[in-house]
Amino acid sequence: MSTKRNNPETIAIHGGDYKSDPVTNAVAVPIYRTTSYQFNNTEHAANLFALKEFGNIYTRIMNPTNDVLEKRVAALEGGLSCVTVSSGQTASSFAILNVAQAGDNIVSSTDLYGGTVSLFTHTLSKLGIEIRYADPSDPKNFEKMVDDKTRAFYGETLPNPYLRVFPIKEVSDIGRKYNIPLIMDNTASPVICKPIEHGAAIVIHSLTKYIGGHGTAVAGSIVDSGNFDWTADPKRQPLFNEPDASYGGVIWGKAVPELTGANVPFAVRARVCLLRDLGSALAPDNAFAIIQGLETVALRMKQHCENAEKVVNFLKKHKEVTKVIYSTEHNKPIADRAKKYLKGGYGPMVGIELKGGIEAGKTFIESLKMFYHVANIGDVRSLAIHPASTTHSQLNEKELAASGVTQSYVRLCIGIEHVDDIIEDLNQALNKSSKGKLRAVS
Ligand code: PLP
16 A cells, blocks of 8 residues: 555645645635735845745735645646746746747757647747757657757647657657756646656646646646756756846856755746746636646546547447547557556547548537537547637648648547447547538638
């Protein structure tokens, strides 16, 4: 029997040091709806601002409700510190802005969420941060793009539409030769993958998805593993080794371990510089909603994955389905990565291609009765989308193929309903999919 409380089921409920509210003894985490915190005296205020003492200053930078969520997410990922932010998009933006400035570059996986591609290609590039794309099917592609301005590697554990599991250890090992940290977006695979155990330095989440689980709040998080030496090569990480004029000349890589006793300069800098300057704070009400979801994330991931595997087996035999895309349904070595990195399930997402092309894709979506037709992922409900007629409709045939989306590709996020009901809904919609157009999908 496990005696250490490091099981995800327990961490999700008890992780961090919150037992009950210190003032009221409330068991549920209270929503601290306050912007500000009374300083004890002028010395206390000065110490807080100088980081000589840690405590609440202003909710844009920290909040006691968010603090409980941060400690639990850090514990769940096996990291030392976490910063919550207003969305998953903010988490990925901050993760890059915390290591790179104009003139620097990041080497990123090609397999990414569309919003991340847009952020990288259209927004960060305008700020002078170059994103170089590497195909993760061969980890060596990352090494080929490194130069002395490369500040981080970036990947997604279980990216759709390809659903190819990222080679975390392989890419992290390459990065560590050059003192380059690996930032992993683990949004689609909390609990079933812990990227830090495989060498990732930073793990981000869109908490909006599986960790929240109920589709009721948008939120993001950045976890600092504490396992990366930011001072080993000062030229490689100038933001952690050069004096920061915005904070009295502090050198983050040295000051944070000295002040806190923990090697978490990435988390501290993201909080006290990026949240300070850019805002994007998580509202405590949303932190509360995410905490409710987090409590059951381990249970839900298990059910999502169990259902998804049964759905994959059903779909593989269906006459209207020409291809099933799933983390384990790839050629070697990609399929082996699912077994190496995912534990307790091979993921909640499934892709399918249909016999009847784009019209079949649309008709299938229109025919689903229980599944929701939404752009989101990671809800307790089963979700479906036909990218060629929606999220990817602006792309031409070539761009579609490059993004891994074919005309008939449908993305399914398998929910936690009874699997028989999920399969029944899929079956009746698939049987209608080849029967032509029902009505146009906007
Ligand atoms: N990362 C991944 C893998 C996502 O799927 C998403 C959203 O779909 C995001 C980041 C962005 O998250 P949010 O919608 O919370 O901003």
